[in-house]
Amino acid sequence: MxxxxxxxxxxxxxxxxxxxxxxxxxxxxxxxxxxxxxxxxxxxxxxxxxxxxxxxxxxxxxxxxxxxxxxxxxxxxxxxxxxxxxxxxxxxxxxxxxxxxxxxxxxxxxxxxxxxxxxxxxxxxxxxxxxxxxxxxxxxxxxxxxxxxxxxxxxxxxxxxxxxxxxxxxxxxxxxxxxxxxxxxxxxxxxxxxxxxxxxxxxxxxxxxYQVPDWKGLSGDTADNIPGVRGINDKTVIPLLQEYDTIENIYDAIKAEDKKGKKELLAFWKEELGIKRNPMNYMLKESEKDEEGNILNYHGEDAAILSKTLATxxxxxxxxxxxxxxxxxxxxxxxxxxxxxxxxxxxxx
Structure with missing residues (x-):
């Protein structure tokens, strides 16, 4: 070269x-x-x-x-x-x-x-x-x-x-x-x-x-009207991605836990990652769908994956x-x- x-x-x-x-x-x-x-x-x-x-x-x-x-x-x-x-x-x-x-x-x-x-x-x-x-x-x-x-x-x-x-x-x-x-x-x-x-x-x-699409996927981008996961921001997103690397890994970690495990996971996020506000409810919120299953309003994981796709x-x-x-x-x-x-x-x- x-x-x-x-x-x-x-x-x-x-x-x-x-x-x-x-x-x-x-x-x-x-x-x-x-x-x-x-x-x-x-x-x-x-x-x-x-x-x-x-x-x-x-x-x-x-x-x-x-x-x-x-x-x-x-x-x-x-x-x-x-x-x-x-x-x-x-x-x-x-x-x-x-x-x-x-x-x-x-x-x-x-x-x-x-x-x-x-x-x-x-x-x-x-x-x-x-x-x-x-x-x-x-x-x-x-x-x-x-x-x-x-x-x-x-x-x-x-x-x-x-x-x-x-x-x-x-x-x-x-x-x-x-x-x-x-x-x-x-x-x-x-x-x-x-x-x-x-x-x-x-x-x-x-x-x-390589994590920038994941960052936008969770935090969203108001300039491009990319929704992200409503209710969470960079103070939550950056530590999560530093720990889990990708959106998919974050959701895999959440889904692997039962109710008790999710509480322990939240405690880990707070004590070890410095995440003060509980983001779990926002991240697990279900999208609104019509009778045929088409998404009318994106939330939670659906919003994260969609937003990552748009930001890539x-x-x-x-x-x-x-x-x-x-x-x-x-x-x-x-x-x-x-x-x-x-x-x-x-x-x-």
């Missing part, structure tokens, strides 16, 4: 959304009604022909700086382009809590994808899958050929960290984590991020990367291109044409 090579896999949706909201005008930021927000669209950065560009400009500027600083030799950007993915088919309420995106943001997805295409950057998207599925599959396919790095603010990606794949996790507590866990003289991360190896995932979050990144998608196809060779001429179209004069090379 050539150590001077580096594959960078970017969650494009995460990067664009962050860039978009980082460059919204005060009129939008402080608007108190939907009507006022829509009225503020006119103050967004846009071309003379009315093409919204605040997110595109910021993302491309950040990407060019990232390439300059980190010097990836290979680059892939993956996108979420639909909420009706295979996970929605498994659980109809998946991400159902999310409101519709702003029109200016929606329009900028196509714009920035067009810019990246002109630059010659490999992109992946499909209505049936999410960006993390593509990135997980690419990491699995290429990580043993080339050092692999992931960039996102999505904690789901923790499960993809391995001996060959590192995660640059963008987070609000990055500075505090850097001060506590890293040697400042060796830090060379993208802004507002930490670099996670399997050891750092365990040190910072208390679990191994699919790493087995068919990636049809080779590593050589992702080599980073920016088409500067085509890029500059796009920059001129979008009136990004400060980015011209």
């Amino acid at each position: 050539k150590q001077d090579r580096k594959l960078l896999l970017i969650d494009g949706s995460s990067m664009l959304v962050t860039a978009y909201y980082g460059m919204i005008p005060p009129a939008y930021r402080f608007a108190k009604t939907d009507e006022a927000k829509k009225d503020a669209y006119k103050s967004f950065m846009q071309t003379s022909s009315g093409v919204y560009t605040n997110g595109v400009y910021t993302m491309i500027k950040q990407l060019l700086k990232l390439i300059e600083d980190q010097k990836p030799t290979h680059l892939i950007v993956a996108w979420d382009i639909s909420r009706d993915t295979f996970r929605k088919k498994i659980f109809s309420d998946y991400k159902a809590n999310r409101s519709a995106s702003d029109v200016p943001l929606i329009e900028q997805f196509a714009t920035v994808q067009d810019v990246l295409k002109a630059m010659g950057i490999t992109q992946l998207m499909d209505v049936n899958y999410e960006a993390d599925d593509f990135i997980g599959s690419c990491a699995k396919k290429f990580e043993k050929e080339i050092p692999t790095y992931l960039l996102t603010k999505d904690h789901d990606y923790l499960q993809l960290v391995s001996d060959h794949t590192r995660l640059w996790l963008i987070c609000k507590d990055a500075k505090e984590y850097q001060e506590e866990y890293y040697d400042k003289d060796t830090i060379n991360f993208p802004p507002s991020s930490i670099e996670l190896t399997p050891r750092y995932v365990k040190d910072i979050f208390g679990l191994h990367p 990144i699919n790493r087995d998608l068919d990636i049809l291109f080779t590593l050589d196809d992702t080599e980073l060779e920016i088409d500067t001429e085509a890029m500059n044409i796009k920059f001129k179209e979008l009136e990004f004069t400060s980015l011209l090379k």
